[in-house]
Amino acid sequence: MREHALILLLQNDGKTYEEIAIFISCRYRTVAHWCVHGDADNLDSLKDKREQGNYRKATEQYIELLLETVELPPKELGYEFGRWTGERLSTCLEQQTGIKFSSKQISRILQKKTTFISGQSTA
Numbered sequence: 001m002r003e004h005a006l007i008l009l010l011q012n013d014g015k016t017y018e019e020i021a022i023f024i025s026c027r028y029r030t031v032a033h034w035c036v037h038g039d040a041d042n043l044d045s046l047k048d049k050r051e052q053g054n055y056r057k058a059t060e061q062y063i064e065l066l067l068e069t070v071e072l073p074p075k076e077l078g079y080e081f082g083r084w085t086g087e088r089l090s091t092c093l094e095q096q097t098g099i100k101f102s103s104k105q106i107s108r109i110l111q112k113k114t115t116f117i118s119g120q121s122t123a
Contacts, residue, residue, distance in 0.1 A: 004046040007034045058101065058109055066093060066106065067113060086110075 003024060010020045017031045039045040058066075069092060074081050081088065086103030094100045101109075 001043075001046045004034045004038055005040075007031055008038050008040045008046075011035050012040065058099075058105075062093070062097060062099060063109060063113065065096065066109060069093065070110065 003026065006024060007020055007030075010023065011017075011031075015023070017028055017035065020031045020035075021028045034046075037045065066089065069077070070084055070089060074084055074088065077092065079088070079092075086107040089106045090101055090103050093106075
């Protein structure tokens with residue numbers, strides 16, 4: 001939010017989009033976006049709207065289901081393949097929960113959880 005306010009202040013000071021981008025070391029498109037969508041009289045307009053409702057976070061129940069699923073052989077759940085991949089887990093869990101995560105997100109969740117579990121067991 002601070003960067004967004006700074007963009008508006010610099011624009012108000014007469015700086016061009018390019019000068020602002022160079023000054024605060026960000027992309028020209030970022031400056032253009034906030035100069036058009038930001039309102040100096042409304043601080044809420046400086047919040048990044050992508051944070052609202054567009055971002056999905058895996059709940060504890062989802063993670064628990066993921067960890068249970070990855071422990072089961074896929075054939076036990078009726079699949080023809082023998083090994084889980086991030087994409088296959090994503091598809092399987094989307095069918096069960098209605099929540100879609102990318103294969104990379106699934107892999108990150110698993111990596112965090114297995115690191116946490118293995119770190120916990122050695123302590």
